[in-house]
Each structure stands twice: as structure tokens, then as C-alpha cells.
Amino acid sequence: MAKEIIHMRNIIKSYQLGDQEQIVLKGVDLDVYDGEFVSILGPSGSGKSTMMNIIGCLDTPTSGEYYLSERKIKDLDEKELAHIRSKEIGFVFQQFQLLPRLDATENVELPLIYSGVSVSERRSRAKEMLVKVGLEDRLDYYPNQLSGGQQQRVAIARALSTNPTILLADEPTGALDQKTGHQVMALFRELNEEGRTIIMITHDINIAKNASRTVEILDGNLTGGVVNYD
Amino acid sequence: MIKESIKMSWKNIVHNKMRSFLTTLGIVIGVTAIIALITIVEGVNNEMNSQFASLGAGKITVLAYGTPLKQGLNDNDLQKLLEIDNVLGISPTLSMDASVVRDSLLEENVVVEGKNDVYFRHNSELILKGRDFNILDMENKNRVAIINQDLERILFFGEDSLGKDIQINGITYQVVGVLDEAVATDVMSVMETRMGKKSDGKAIIPYRTAMGMAGISNISSLEILIDDTNRTDEVIKDTENVLNEAFNYKDDSYTVINLDSLLDAMDTMSNMMTTMLAGIASIALLVGGIGIMNMMLVSVTERTTEIGLRKALGATPGSIQLQFLIESIFLSLLGGFIGLVLGVSLSWAVTTLLGIPFQISTGAITLGVGFSASVGIIFGWAPARNASKLDPIDALRSV
Numbered sequence: 001m002a003k004e005i006i007h008m009r010n011i012i013k014s015y016q017l018g019d020q021e022q023i024v025l026k027g028v029d030l031d032v033y034d035g036e037f038v039s040i041l042g043p044s045g046s047g048k049s050t051m052m053n054i055i056g057c058l059d060t061p062t063s064g065e066y067y068l069s070e071r072k073i074k075d076l077d078e079k080e081l082a083h084i085r086s087k088e089i090g091f092v093f094q095q096f097q098l099l100p101r102l103d104a105t106e107n108v109e110l111p112l113i114y115s116g117v118s119v120s121e122r123r124s125r126a127k128e129m130l131v132k133v134g135l136e137d138r139l140d141y142y143p144n145q146l147s148g149g150q151q152q153r154v155a156i157a158r159a160l161s162t163n164p165t166i167l168l169a170d171e172p173t174g175a176l177d178q179k180t181g182h183q184v185m186a187l188f189r190e191l192n193e194e195g196r197t198i199i200m201i202t203h204d205i206n207i208a209k210n211a212s213r214t215v216e217i218l219d220g221n222l223t224g225g226v227v228n229y230d
Numbered sequence: 231m232i233k234e235s236i237k238m239s240w241k242n243i244v245h246n247k248m249r250s251f252l253t254t255l256g257i258v259i260g261v262t263a264i265i266a267l268i269t270i271v272e273g274v275n276n277e278m279n280s281q282f283a284s285l286g287a288g289k290i291t292v293l294a295y296g297t298p299l300k301q302g303l304n305d306n307d308l309q310k311l312l313e314i315d316n317v318l319g320i321s322p323t324l325s326m327d328a329s330v331v332r333d334s335l336l337e338e339n340v341v342v343e344g345k346n347d348v349y350f351r352h353n354s355e356l357i358l359k360g361r362d363f364n365i366l367d368m369e370n371k372n373r374v375a376i377i378n379q380d381l382e383r384i385l386f387f388g389e390d391s392l393g394k395d396i397q398i399n400g401i402t403y404q405v406v407g408v409l410d411e412a413v414a415t416d417v418m419s420v421m422e423t424r425m426g427k428k429s430d431g432k433a434i435i436p437y438r439t440a441m442g443m444a445g446i447s448n449i450s451s452l453e454i455l456i457d458d459t460n461r462t463d464e465v466i467k468d469t470e471n472v473l474n475e476a477f478n479y480k481d482d483s484y485t486v487i488n489l490d491s492l493l494d495a496m497d498t499m500s501n502m503m504t505t506m507l508a509g510i511a512s513i514a515l516l517v518g519g520i521g522i523m524n525m526m527l528v529s530v531t532e533r534t535t536e537i538g539l540r541k542a543l544g545a546t547p548g549s550i551q552l553q554f555l556i557e558s559i560f561l562s563l564l565g566g567f568i569g570l571v572l573g574v575s576l577s578w579a580v581t582t583l584l585g586i587p588f589q590i591s592t593g594a595i596t597l598g599v600g601f602s603a604s605v606g607i608i609f610g611w612a613p614a615r616n617a618s619k620l621d622p623i624d625a626l627r628s629v
Contacts, residue, residue, distance in 0.1 A: 058542060058622050079546045086544020093626070097539045101241045113234050114544035162544070 006032035011064035024050045026220040037192040039200045039211035047220045052201045057081045086115045090159030094171040096151040098143040108158045129157035149180030169200040185210045239557035253525040254565035256518025261569025261598040263511035268594035269577035275500045277586040291487040302448030307476045314468040318455040319348035331397040332385040340431040344440025360392045360407030375403040381431035519605035526613035538625025551618035558610025566602030
């Protein structure tokens with residue numbers, strides 16, 4: 001049995017909007033095992049972004065149990081959350097979120113700075129990651145010199161640079177055309193085959209199909225593990 | 231981490247060249263002003279102090295205008311002054327214009343001063359070559375003269391003047407000494423040199439001889455040399471008593487000038503001046519600091535997404551705060567160093583122009599650089615804190 005990486009029980013997240021309490025997640029259970037490629041499928045407003053924020057430790061649930069790599073993510077302060085993000089999570093965003101004033105290598109190095117890796121090792125690891133995503137000839141290109149697909153691959157290299165437990169992707173193909181989107185998905189599958197655990201959030205069932213398992217989120221409820229792909 | 235922050239700050243500053251320049255300008259102006267003002271004021275001060283000190287140490291100056299009936303002091307009065315406790319000697323001065331002739335060369339409008347041996351005893355550095363007056367010159371009313379280099383140049387064309395004769399207003403004097411013009415002797419001549427007035431020919435003869443030449447019998451200007459300068463006040467009091475008696479207690483018949491107390495007053499004044507100028511300059515720094523704060527606040531707003539991203543990638547609030555703080559310190563230190571260079575060059579230029587020795591004031595530099603660094607910390611703190619407190623979710627959403 002593979003190791004359980006994410007263990008969520010009865011996760012509730014609510015926000016106070018004026019004097020009204022809005023419940024975004026209504027008791028979610030989710031288990032993710034090492035080496036899985038899980039997609040969380042849901043339309044906008046379903047609570048999937050909140051889901052991603054909680055998984056990624058950018059936010060904490062109002063109530064419920066969340067264990068990430070057997071660590072209880074509750075009552076952790078901002079600094080401890082930052083350390084967990086730095087070690088456990090590799091984020092890939094819809095809008096790539098590369099820093100425009102840094103070249104590809106420097107962008108990939110960024111998370112390594114915060115996890116305290118030495119300069120020379122940063123450099124070599126960043127190069128290694130960029131080679132892995134097929135950008136060995138774009139090392140010193142700036143984001144505005146790269147196509148959308150290339151930028152997303154730099155972002156993926158950045159997410160992988162700290163060798164995180166989970167690659168957490170939020171609509172990774174949302175800003176890409178179909179063809180490049182497919183290429184990025186192919187890269188994701190490849191990474192998953194190498195053993196990387198991936199959690200991907202999407203509203204597009206065709207993209208979700210790339211995962212080995214899909215869970216659907218609707219109106220704050222996570223509905224059962226399997227989605228019929230056809 | 232810090233290295234990365236500095237590198238990142240540099241990139242941001244260079245990227246926003248114009249904005250960074252304008253932001254830094256306030257600091258530049260402030261630091262330039264502080265350094266230049268302090269250095270220049272200190273330079274002028276030191277120069278004045280050293281000159282006045284050499285003139286005024288251990289002596290008081292008496293200007294005796296006298297009354298219509300008695301213009302100046304007679305020998306009897308001088309004797310009384312000499313008898314005051316703690317007085318080393320008295321050096322009367324009188325001055326007139328005369329024409330000086332050597333062979334067939336005539337020089338008009340030469341300043342001829344009457345002095346005595348006491349004067350030279352306490353200003354021995356005045357003599358460039360030859361000798362000064364001695365007590366015999368005084369008592370015998372010897373016809374000897376000490377001339378300055380200008381007059382020697384005019385009359386002797388580089389020839390040695392010692393032992394040669396000149397005629398002052400038709401009377402023959404023997405040149406016994408030449409004055410060193412590098413040494414300024416009294417307040418008026420210092421002022422004149424400062425004002426750029428060219429010093430012309432000058433000759434000094436024993437004062438009694440000079441009195442005879444000028445046709446006066448009373449002395450109206452003299453210096454009193456004091457032994458123990460801690461007791462100057464007593465001497466001044468005794469002097470005033472003698473003068474009151476001499477002039478029958480008439481108002482405004484004399485003035486006693488104590489350069490030491492003048493010097494103290496000048497010191498206090500210039501210290502106040504320095505403080506005031508530095509205060510005014512720090513207003514510029516304050517304004518500059520507000521400019522930096524403004525730019526940092528704008529920068530934090532502009533880079534909200536970047537901050538969110540950095541947080542998602544594992545940056546702690548502390549490291550975000552540090553980055554923005556370093557950026558603002560970097561910015562103000564940059565201004566500080568530009569200001570330092572400008573301030574030092576400006577004060578160099580001004581002191582050179584004024585002809586006073588240029589001396590870098592370490593105090594001013596420490597103040598300028600320290601000030602700009604603290605401006606960076608103080609005014610960068612709030613924006614950096616804002617940045618560190620941004621919620622990464624909100625920050626990332628604001629694309």
C-alpha cells in the first residue's frame with residue numbers, strides 16, 4: 001500500500017461576509033496516496049480554489065482534520081506554513097506567475113532561496129530542472145521572450161526544483177492553447193510516471209482525464225472518487 | 231538570502247530608473263546639504279579661530295578715543311597701565327600714511343606703523359630676516375625700520391635691504407628687519423587680506439619716533455599683554471579703572487576688546503549656526519524619507535502578486551519584510567553616497583574658493599550616511615511590514 005500523503009476529514013471552510021456566514025467547503029474528505037495523479041474537477045464557484053489553497057497550506061480550514069505527510073496542519077503559524085510550502089508543495093499557477101525581471105534560471109532558483117540552498121547548488125539544480133522540462137536552450141531567457149507553453153514549463157521546473165512531496169497545479173492549461181495544453185499535460189503524465197504525486201485543479205473534464213483519478217467538487221461537496229470519463 | 235535581496239533591490243531600482251532617481255533626489259539633496267554646510271562652516275570656523283587665536287591669545291586691545299580735551303593716553307597713563315598687576319607689557323600702536331624714498335625711488339602711501347619692543351617680543355615669528363626692535367631702540371629713539379616684503383621688493387628689487395637706508399617723510403631710517411607676510415598680525419590686516427585687498431608697502435618704526443612724525447603726543451590704540459590669562463577679567467577691570475580716571479569718567483571715551491571672550495562668543499555662535507543649518511538640511515532628509523516611503527508603498531502595491539508568489543514558494547513574512555526593508559535602505563544609502571560625493575566636492579570647491587584649508591569632516595560624513603541609512607529603515611519599515619502581512623491568497627488573486 002502506498003503511503004498516504006494527504007488525509008482530509010470533514011474539512012469545513014467558511015467565510016464571514018458581512019453578517020452572513022458563507023460556507024465554501026461543507027465537510028470534505030479526501031485521501032491522496034504517494035504517486036497518484038489526482039484531478040479535482042469542478043465549475044467556478046464550486047470551492048475548488050479554496051480546496052487548492054487549503055491543500056497548498058496557503059489557507060487553513062475552519063474545522064476538520066488535515067494531515068500532510070503525517071503532519072497536522074492546524075494551528076500552525078504563518079512562518080511554519082511557509083516552511084511547509086517551501087518543502088512539501090510545488091505550485092503551478094494558471095497565469096504562470098514568473099517574475100518578469102528574472103531570467104528562466106533565476107525564476108527556477110527562487111524557491112530554493114527560501115529553502116536555504118547554497119548558490120552553486122541552486123544554479124545546478126535549476127539547470128537540471130529546466131533541462132528536464134525541455135528548455136535547455138532557454139536558460140537565460142526572460143519570461144517575455146518565452147511562449148506561454150515555455151513559460152508554464154519554466155513554472156513547472158520552478159515547482160519541481162525543491163523536490164516537493166506534491167505538485168499542486170491550479171488550471172495549469174487555462175492560459176494555454178489546446179496544443180500547448182496537451183504538451184503540458186504530457187509532461188505532467190511523464191512526471192507522474194516517474195513517481196511524482198500530482199494534484200491538479202481544473203474545470204475542464206478533458207484535462208481532468210489526464211489524471212489517474214478524478215474527484216468532482218460541486219457546491220462545496222466532494223463527490224465520490226470515480227468519474228466516468230466517457 | 232540578503233545577497234539575493236540586494237540583487238533583487240538593485241534590479242528593481244535599475245528597472246525604475248527615473249522613479250528611483252527622483253525618489254533618491256530628496257536624500258541626495260539632504261545629505262549634500264548637511265555635509266557641505268557642516269564642512270564649510272567648520273572650515274571657516276577653524277580658520278577664523280586659528281587666526282584670531284594667534285592674534286588674541288593673552289592680550290586685550292584698548293582703543294582710547296579720549297575726550298575733546300585729551301585725545302588718547304599720555305606717558306603717565308601708559309605707566310599706570312603697565313603697573314597693573316599681571317600685566318606683562320604694553321604695546322602701543324599708531325598708524326599713518328607716508329612716502330618712502332630710497333635713492334631716487336619714491337613710494338607713496340606706505341603704511342607706517344609705530345610699535346615698540348614689547349610688540350615684537352610677543353610676535354617674534356613676524357620677523358622674516360634681520361632683527362626686531364630692542365629696548366635700546368626705544369629708549370634712544372633710534373631711527374630704525376622694519377619693512378615688509380612688498381616694500382623691499384619695490385625699493386630694493388630683490389637686493390638685500392638689511393642695513394640699508396631709506397627715507398620716511400624725509401627722515402633717514404636704517405632697515406634692520408623684514409616682516410614675514412605669511413603671518414597676519416592684527417584683526418584689521420587679517421580682514422583686509424581676507425577681503426582680497428592687496429597688501430602694499432608697510433614699514434614699522436619705533437612708536438615714539440612715529441608719534442613725533444605724526445605730530446601727536448597721545449596714544450589712542452594699544453595692546454596689553456597679560457601673564458596669567460585666567461585672570462584676564464581682573465586686568466580688564468583694572469584697565470577700565472585707569473582709563474576712567476584718565477578720561478574723567480566720560481562715556482564712550484574708550485573701548486576694551488578682549489579677543490578671548492570674543493572668540494568664545496564666536497564659537498558659541500558658529501556652533502548654533504552649524505546646528506541650525508544641519509537642522510534645516512535634515513528637513514530635506516525628512517522630505518526625502520517621505521519620498522522613499524511613498525515609492526516603497528507604491529512598489530508594494532505594484533508587486534502584490536510577486537509577494538503572493540514568493541509566499542507561495544515558501545517565503546516567510548520575515549524574509550518578505552527584509553527584502554523590502556533592504557530595498558528602501560539600499561535606495562536611501564544610494565542617495566546618501568551620491569550626496570556624500572556631491573557634498574564633499576561642493577565643500578571642497580567652496581573652501582578652495584574662499585581660500586581656507588579643506589578638511590573632510592568625519593562627523594559630517596557619519597551624520598550624512600547614518601542619517602540616510604536610518605531614513606531608509608524608518609521610512610521603509612511600514613511599507614515592508616505591509617508587504618509581509620499580505621495574505622498570499624489575496625495577493626495571488628490580484629492579477
